[in-house]
Amino acid sequence: xxxxxxxxxxxxxxxxxxxxxxxxxxxxxxxxxxxxxxxxxxxxxxxxxxxxxxxxxxxxxxxxxxxxxxxxxxxxxxxxxxxxxxxxxxxxxxxxxxxxxxxxxxxxxxxxxxxxxxxxxxxxxxxxxxxxxxxxxxxxxxxxxxxxxxxxxxxxxxxxxxxxxxxxxxxxxxxxxxxxxxxxxxxxxxxxxxxxxxxxxxxxxxxxxxxxxxxxxxxxxxxxxxxxxxxxxxxxxxxxxxxxxxxxxxxxxxxxxxxxxxxxxxxxxxxxxxxxxxxxxxxxxxxxxxxxxxxxxxxxxxxxxxxxxxxxxxxxxxxxxxxxxxxxxxxxxxxxxxxxxxxxxxxxxxxxxxxxxxxxxxxxxxxxxxxxxxxxxxxxxxxxxxxxxxxxxxxxxxxxxxxxxx
Amino acid sequence: xxxxxxxxxxxxxxxxxxxxxxxxxxxxxxxxxxxxxxxxxxxxxxxxxxxxxxxxxxxxxxxxxxxxxxxxxxxxxxxxxxxxxxxxxxxxxxxxxxxxxxxxxxxxxxxxxxxxxxxxxxxxxxxxxxxxxxxxxxxxxxxxxxxxxxxxxxxxxxxxxxxxxxxxxxxxxxxxxxxxxxxxxxx
Numbered sequence: 011x012x013x014x015x016x017x018x019x020x021x022x023x024x025x026x027x028x029x030x031x032x033x034x035x036x037x038x039x040x041x042x043x044x045x046x047x048x049x050x051x052x053x054x055x056x057x058x059x060x061x062x063x064x065x066x067x068x069x070x071x072x073x074x075x076x077x078x079x080x081x082x083x084x085x086x087x088x089x090x091x092x093x094x095x096x097x098x099x100x101x102x103x104x105x106x107x108x109x110x111x112x113x114x115x116x117x118x119x120x121x122x123x124x125x126x127x128x129x130x131x132x133x134x135x136x137x138x139x140x141x142x143x144x145x146x147x148x149x150x151x152x153x154x155x156x157x158x159x160x161x162x163x164x165x166x167x168x169x170x171x172x173x174x175x176x177x178x179x180x181x182x183x184x185x186x187x188x189x190x191x192x193x194x195x196x197x198x199x200x201x202x203x204x205x206x207x208x209x210x211x212x213x214x215x216x217x218x219x220x221x222x223x224x225x226x227x228x229x230x231x232x233x234x235x236x237x238x239x240x241x242x243x244x245x246x247x248x249x250x251x252x253x254x255x256x257x258x259x260x261x262x263x264x265x266x267x268x269x270x271x272x273x274x275x276x277x278x279x280x281x282x283x284x285x286x287x288x289x290x291x292x293x294x295x296x297x298x299x300x301x302x303x304x305x306x307x308x309x310x311x312x313x314x315x316x317x318x319x320x321x322x323x324x325x326x327x328x329x330x331x332x333x334x335x336x337x338x339x340x341x342x343x344x345x346x347x348x349x350x351x352x353x354x355x356x357x358x359x360x361x362x363x364x365x366x367x368x369x370x371x372x373x374x375x376x377x378x379x380x381x382x383x384x385x386x387x388x389x390x391x392x393x394x395x396x397x398x399x400x401x402x403x404x405x406x407x408x409x410x411x412x413x414x415x416x
Numbered sequence: 417x418x419x420x421x422x423x424x425x426x427x428x429x430x431x432x433x434x435x436x437x438x439x440x441x442x443x444x445x446x447x448x449x450x451x452x453x454x455x456x457x458x459x460x461x462x463x464x465x466x467x468x469x470x471x472x473x474x475x476x477x478x479x480x481x482x483x484x485x486x487x488x489x490x491x492x493x494x495x496x497x498x499x500x501x502x503x504x505x506x507x508x509x510x511x512x513x514x515x516x517x518x519x520x521x522x523x524x525x526x527x528x529x530x531x532x533x534x535x536x537x538x539x540x541x542x543x544x545x546x547x548x549x550x551x552x553x554x555x556x557x558x559x560x561x562x563x564x565x566x567x568x569x570x571x572x573x574x575x576x577x578x579x580x581x582x583x584x585x586x587x588x589x590x591x592x593x594x595x596x597x598x599x600x601x602x603x
Contacts, residue, residue, distance in 0.1 A: 095545035105556050
């Protein structure tokens, strides 16, 4: 666990240096393309200036912006003892000070954590999540969020996000400037350049290509890192709770959910949530390279594959088993720890029994020719084969459905 | 001239060693304090459990009038745990208290009126949360102790550890074998 933290910190620095090179390089190239070789310095300074301003803004009030944008309400022990207790349990298990706890009034199940350092951290959970999950599953989700805080992911994602924003801003400004001011540019460049029009034209092309590619490259980097962090947070949660099945069940319940998309989801804050709050991003499949989160089904399979124990190495082994690719865990974090899995809590055991009974009932119904319809409100309608009418009304939300008898 | 250079190199080497020793010592002190802190966390949670129990017994007494034996068992176990002096005694007494509590909760299962009481439900959540917290505090202590032990036993920092006598910390093992088994329900 401490190895992970140490390595995350080191990798953060390396990555940020890489992104800084990207940003400053872009700034220099653009500056040179506009104003000749002297313009390089100016471009660099402007790029740095943008980055500094964005960093200051996000550092000083990033937490509040995030919480305010999500309509988060602070929660004390008396308001919701179970949530508060679960967060307290996880803070003891991780050794972190107790974060501030918030509830978001939204039926979509999701959760996030913010906080640059553990002393000023907050954890927020939606009302939809509290309604759907039992104690073990809630513990798994809160453990995942606390792991983000523990591994210093928030700091990292914030810095990377700012870097990405600066790159995007810079290239947007440049490219739009190109489109609108093409004529006047030639006057600039031939005035300032010493090597004549040819070199300037090449620089210009290079700048344009860089301006188009840079945001894409940094975005892909950002997504790849964000996905990796999610896996590591899953591993951290399994280790803290000693019960990966809890988080697996929670993810399953969240994935099955049919409520409308989280009202306050937007592209900037999306990576902070436990599950991608966007249900559909145009035509793209959410589980490819352009997603901030790994596919839920894969996360569930990895967690359920952890049969040997709950340590980081066990997660790493399960990861390699399921994805058949190299592990995301840094090598020095793979020390052999003897961490045994624990059993489900009493509440969870009862729920499992109920679930089994329902599954058996559904199989019997399917075999006997029942028709299954899913309503948008989340209810599954199971219509017997001798139902005569052509339509049926959902008992919860009263929308009418057509009954197709194939 | 050459002698001067050699002397300077030896001095530089010594300086590096001293800096290393100081740095490692400080790291060890920080880690040891964290282990102590984790240990005291366990104490905090155990005390919380002690404080919850009288309230629990009072709330239940109104409903479970004929279960005096169960009440006495819990109250005695609590007194024992609070009076324990050494760490070994405390571990044993806390294990016994945990057993008494789980037997108590089993008896509660027979009283649906009590189970529906709001106060009791709140107390039950607090109690189960406290049990979880005790478990997690133990877990955190063991993790921290293991990290500390690793550091002081690995080469070359174990030399520094030996000089300043940082000793290995014991893991907080579950003492009573009964505590490891889930309570068996038999009617």
